[in-house]
Amino acid sequence: MKYIEKLRNSGLRPTKQRLQICEVLFNRDKTFHFTINELEQRIKKHTDNKISLATIYNTIHAFEKKGYLKQIPINSNQTYFDTNVTDHHHFYDLKDEKLIDLEKSDVGPINILRKIDGKKIKSVEVLVKLED
Amino acid sequence: MKYIEKLRNSGLRPTKQRLQICEVLFNRDKTFHFTINELEQRIKKHTDNKISLATIYNTIHAFEKKGYLKQIPINSNQTYFDTNVTDHHHFYDLKDEKLIDLEKSDVGPINILRKIDGKKIKSVEVLVKLED
DNA sequence: CACTTTTTTAGAATCATTATAAACTGCAAA
DNA sequence: TTTGCAGTTTATAATGATTCTAAAAAAGTG
Missing domain, CATH: 1.10.10.10 (Winged helix-like DNA-binding domain superfamily/Winged helix DNA-binding domain)
Structure with a gap:
């Protein structure tokens, strides 16, 4: 096994x-x-x-x-x-209530320009909602 | 009133x-x-x-x-x-469980390169998780 | 005011998730 | 291999957010 x-x-x-x-x-x-x-x-x-x-x-x-x-x-x-634990994003189809993976390369670089004192960024997640 | x-x-x-x-x-x-x-x-x-x-x-x-x-x-x-209904994003402080607004200008343009047939994009939301 | 429609309300119902505590199992040491 | 025990599984109960229900209250309309 x-x-x-x-x-x-x-x-x-x-x-x-x-x-x-x-x-x-x-x-x-x-x-x-x-x-x-x-x-x-x-x-x-x-x-x-x-x-x-x-x-x-x-x-x-x-x-x-x-x-x-x-x-x-x-x-x-x-x-x-999600079984995909790589750094990636999602489409969410509001009608079907289904998720679709969006690879990082499909989104392009995301630059968070603002900083919060004493905190660091753990993750950046993008959710793209889809409608018909 | x-x-x-x-x-x-x-x-x-x-x-x-x-x-x-x-x-x-x-x-x-x-x-x-x-x-x-x-x-x-x-x-x-x-x-x-x-x-x-x-x-x-x-x-x-x-x-x-x-x-x-x-x-x-x-x-x-x-x-x-959120009472802020403008197009914007969020930090989420995992420790304090608090949200912080991230203006669109703090994130820069996001370009979704992939298209899904028959669907259009309704919204793009970014969640940036923060840790200490 | 009289009447209709919308809204409020307390409490019950629902549904996802977590807790409980007893039985079971994997595994390492004897 | 047997024993002992920590780690797991399990059914069931408990929790907690949210929704439903149906009756009472309030708002709008003429």
Whole structure:
């Protein structure tokens, strides 16, 4: 199993549940944008045994803390996550409520000219809302 | 009362509650970033009579629909609103959980090079997260 | 004033997320 | 391999923001 090492290296025990969630999250070509609810549905389809909702939350938070996932800032009642943890941005299709990755090169350089004393910039995220 | 016309012009009856909320929201020098919870506290201090929480939600949504307020996309369990409805961006101080306006001129032009068929860009929002 | 429509309200309902505490599991040391 | 224990999983309860409901109150109109 290719995810065992990954988990072990980051101090997470490679449990059956975590490995199955890894399969759903990372064993794919494109990056994956999801809410916990959507992920739960996919896990249900993909695996035979049930994984508790609490475990899904636990795992996603653990993965996020380890840097395997990113939260996407967006106004929604549900939290969106992204398997693409590189520095990039998003389109958000307001009608379909779907996210699309926007590579840094698609946006061009962003120069934050203002500085705040005693603070440093951790990230710069761009959300481009789309309508028909 | 200076807000009566504003409300009437947008088809909202200028009720006592709405006028009081207008005072708290708009009668200030700087732009105001808030959650419903914070707003409720301020209303409690500012006004003698109690305004129901449901009314606060109703009013904020009505004002947002009329374009007097904007939601700010951010990862938080609570929704943030902004009285600054001009096209601008935000710093978000992760430690203090506070927002700071970033004028467009502080960010410079943003050029979205990629296009999505059949969709047009409604807004471009930049969130700059700050750490110590 | 009489009547209609909008608004307010308290409280219930909903829904995402987090907490709890007991059972289970991976894993390292004996 | 067995034992012991920290780390995990789990069902369920709890929380907290937000929305819904339906009845009362207020605003607008003639």
